[in-house]
């Protein structure tokens with residue numbers, strides 16, 4: 001069934017507490033934790049507890065939960081003291097996605113002005 005935990009998914013294991021993570025926020029449906037290889041002074045990953053392969057798949061199946069994910073990303077930025085920050089959803093290996101459990105990167109704490117588009 002959609003959203004079911006996947007046995008080989010790293011982020012499902014973090015949600016289950018089987019792999020440790022530095023958690024910064026936790027709600028009934030969303031978890032936020034620090035990236036293990038930070039690309040900026042603040043680099044937090046925000047994920048739904050349930051498993052979807054990417055953010056668009058999450059939004060298609062559970063739009064309200066996708067909204068919660070974004071709201072939590074904003075809450076993380078606020079708590080981390082970021083006025084300006086970047087949200088990134090890598091989607092597909094060719095775009096740099098390496099963990100196939102929906103997540104948004106919250107990046108900030110340094111100038112994030114380099115253009116990608």
Ligand code: 5GP
Nearest residue numbers: 021033034035036037090096097098099100
């Ligand atoms: P993606 O490349 O799929 O958009 O993002 C996956 C992110 O997960 C990467 O930035 C990577 O550094 C991070 N990551 C990979 N393994 C772990 C881990 O075991 N713990 C944490 N906290 N982050 C991880």
Ligand code: ZN
Nearest residue numbers: 009012051101
């Ligand atoms: Zn998963």
